[in-house]
Amino acid sequence: MLSKLPSRFGLHPNLQFLRAVGPSGDVRRARRLFDEIPHPDIRSWTLLITAYTKSGFPKEALEVYDELRERKFHPDQLALLSVTKACAALGNLIKAKGVHEDVIRYGYRSDLLLGNALIDMYGKCKYAQGAREVFDNLSAKDVISWTSMNSCYVNCKLPSEALITFREMGLNGVRPNPVTLSTVLPACSGLKSLNSGREIHAYIVRNGIHDNVYVSSALVDMYASCSSIKQAETVFNSTRQFDHVLCNVIMSAYFSNGECDKALHIFDQLQKGRTKLNHDSWNSVIGGCMQNGRTDKALQILHEMQQSGVKPNNITITSVLPLCIDLGSIRRGKEIHGFLLRHLFLEDETVFTALVFMYAKCGDLELSNRVFYMIPKKDTIAWNTMIIGNSTHGKGEEALLLFREMVSSGVKPNSVTFTGVLSGCSHSQLVDKGLMIFYAMRKEHGVEPDSEHYSCMVDALSRAGRLEQAYNFIQNMPMKPSAGAWGSLLGACRVYKNVEMARVAGKQLLEIEPENAGNYVLLSNIYETAKLREEASEIRKLMRERGIMKVPGCSWIQVKDKVHTFVVGDKNNAQTAEIYSFLIEVGEKMRLAGYLPCTDLVGQDLDAEEKEYSLCNHSERLAVAFGILNLDGASSIRVFKNLRICGDCHNAIKYLAKIVGVQIIVRDPLRFHHFKDGLCSCRDFW
DNA sequence: TTCGCGGTGA
Structure with a gap:
């Protein structure tokens, strides 16, 4: 084939360039050839931008666009479309707004194609408001406009808005296509709304769209998310078209339902198939095994993955890092860290966070801190991880400092943040600071305290020996006190040798958590210490009668x-x-x-x-x-x-x-x- | 110009 091509030296630079930006082209070569073109036209510029985006270099694509603008070229519709896609791929909202302005500046405000692309771009930048503005300003909307708007809402984690828009679309007489359906089904998954999901399924069956793999996998995922594993299975089994994503969806459905063997059976069949497995399938099965505690199997499959020539990627690494945590094997964690540095770019925020967590859980808070400060853009989970790390190491003051730093850097704390900060306060006996945070969380941060937060405060008060106050706190909880709250109080009764309070807390605890051996042991130890031998042996007798076994230390x-x-x-x-x-x-x-x-x-x-x-x-x-x-x-x-x-x-x-x-x-x-x-x-x- | 899966925090 190659020998039939004319020598590339004889080709006009423009033609060579066109070949290089083609589907199997090399973008760096395309750039060199582009630079050789004496007077590149807008079409060549556009092709180069698209080539960069398609090769996974959206940042470079935007740089080419800036270059084009500096040279006073007027972008046309296609050029603007290409750069819109680049922004979408990059997810950079500031750049996105700039492109939107250019669309208006060059007179494409009412262009349907560009409007649709802008909606999609804003959706990928997680800016629902911007997408909605473009959407509302479109004089004519087609099915793609509606679908893109839906997809934006799902991306922005606004599933109810997506469902509302989907209904609105029907009222406007626009019929959903398979793409629309596979976009709106995840909204039902997000809301765990089995009724909406069923309704859409019925529409799919009535209109004979069920043979589309995208639709089938969205359906399987929807049923699995709504805890209807049987229906997910039925859809999967009645599907005639398969691909690896559909198999991954049913595998994760089984895994999240604890049915590891069924998931592994699907994976076996995938492995026996003719096509080589890609990262996605390997990662799905490794992650599933990890989540179900089948760590040996996860390791075995990780090994098979490497044997088959597929290199672990960021996602693989993130899902197997907890192996080091279980074993407390910081050495293995460092090996994985080294692998990351040698083989992959350490730029993925999730991997960073997993490393921060691993080091903290393996007992090395200093290394954990160092990795944390390397994270370029820290999200809520990254901050939470570091806060929790400090809390569990008894560094309450540091956890509080981190919390303030997090808020002042503009990252919104969520309910987990407060669990971390409050438990840090309680482990470091910062009771009053804890109380202040507790009262501020609703008022200043809009996070409603849940039973975890109340338990943290009960814990803080209990540890500080303020047992009466802790007891009052429990009684004033707006929800049913959890075992954690009573457990904290009971633990403090042991430390402060308060048998009367222990009796009250113990009674509650044995009712809420009759299966937890630790509660019986703790209560009987308190009686034992107080020389109340009879009561102590009664608790142990109760434990025996109920057939509760001590977990061996x-x-x-x-x-x-x-x-x-x-x-x-x-x-x-x-x-x-x-x-x-x-x-x-x-x-x-x-x-x-x-x-x-x-x-x-x-x-x-x-x-x-x-x-x-x-x-x-x-x-x-x-x-x-x-x-x-x-x-x-x-x-x-x-x-x-x-x-x-x-x-x-x-x-x-x-x-x-x-x-x-x-x-x-x-x-x-x-x-x-x-x-x-x-x-x-x-x-x-x- | 629009679509489905997989990874981080209690």
Whole structure:
């Protein structure tokens, strides 16, 4: 084929250029050839702009447009259309408004094609108001105008507006086409409006449009979003046309319904098909496995993906980063970070945020901070992630500072922001600052406090020992108090040894959350500490009768490439003997330094010596000892635990950190404890 | 000139 082409040296630069901007052209070559054209006409300019946009360089396309304008060219309809598409691809509203002005300046105000393109452009820039203005000013609207307006509303997360516009369109006598239908169905998904979705489905069936893949996948997605997995399945099974998107939609429908095996079955069939899978399908299945806790399967499929020659992209990375969090494996996280730097451009805000989260969750708040400040444009989730990171590390003041910085930089806080800030206040005993924020959130930021926020405040008051006030706060909640609120109060009753309040909170808690073993254990420990043996054993009896099993405590730590796991009294580690003799040996030094084992928290009928022994072999203590024995020159160790850290271990680890001279970081499900020089960052409130 | 899936925060 190539040999039949005339030598490119003999071609006129203009013709060579035209070939280079063609479907399989190379945009950089096109640019060089363009520069060789002595007097490029408006058509060549337009072709170059389009070529840049289609090759994924909308910014460069706009630069070409600026160049064209500087040279005093008058853009025509096609040139304006091409630059409108570039703006849409870039999503830059300021540029978009400039192009809109040019459309008016050059006399295309009432041009239908350009009007439609402008609606689409504003939609992609998430500026519904601008799109609506253009839409309203169109003297004649066709089905594309309506569809673009719909699509804009869906893009701007205004699904009700989309449905209203869709109805309006019908009243104006314009019939929807398949594109319109696949645009409006996601609005039903967003609203979880099964009725609207069914209505549109009925229209589709009546008009025989159901054999369109776009329509089918939108239908499957709509039913899945409305929790009608059976109907989603029916639509999928009755579809005659397939493509990879439709398969991805049904896979995610199954995944979000917890039906992993069905999803994986679809994926198997996709893999057996003739076409090579693209990123989308791999990412859908990897993400689905991750969300369903099938992390081994996710890793296996990630491996298969790489074997098949598809390189992980930003989305793949973002969805597998939580693997490092589960294991607390900062080493693996750094490897992935390195992969990103070597193979992909680190410019995607979502990946940045996932890295910030990973580092914070793996215990390294400093690295987390550093990545955070590298994010060029921080959105609400990015700020929230950093705020929550600081809160869980007991840095309430920093969380408050970040919150102020976020607001002054013009990013709107949402309800998650306040959960982060308030929990930060409560972990750092900034009760009054917390109360101020709590009262300001509705008034100044328009965010209605939900039960999480109330729970945070109950928690803050409880930790500060203001138990009566916390109790009043619970009673004045406009919604049913959550288990979290009562749980905070009960936890504080343990710290402040308030048995009467514990009785009240415990009763509520066992009613709301009868299946949570932790509540029984906590309540029985409080009774035990208060020497109310009978009440304590009654709670344990109740727990047995209800068949509630304690979740076994488990701690883990990474040393070199391996994650080592410990349970109570664990003897499976290769260094078991060393661990126990170390704990006995250092136990003497701890006692001399003033450590008193607090034996009454072990709610079993053992004598004092046995109790002390059973504290000494808690999983977190074994993991810490193992970490110290394998320090290898490091100055800190990181231990992770599935349950809240035990009070006596918390005390013991403070002494351990001082005696050994290391920083010990322990993550429990709620927060981080940084032990250093005999103190903990939680200031003994947790 | 308009369309469907996949990734981040409690």
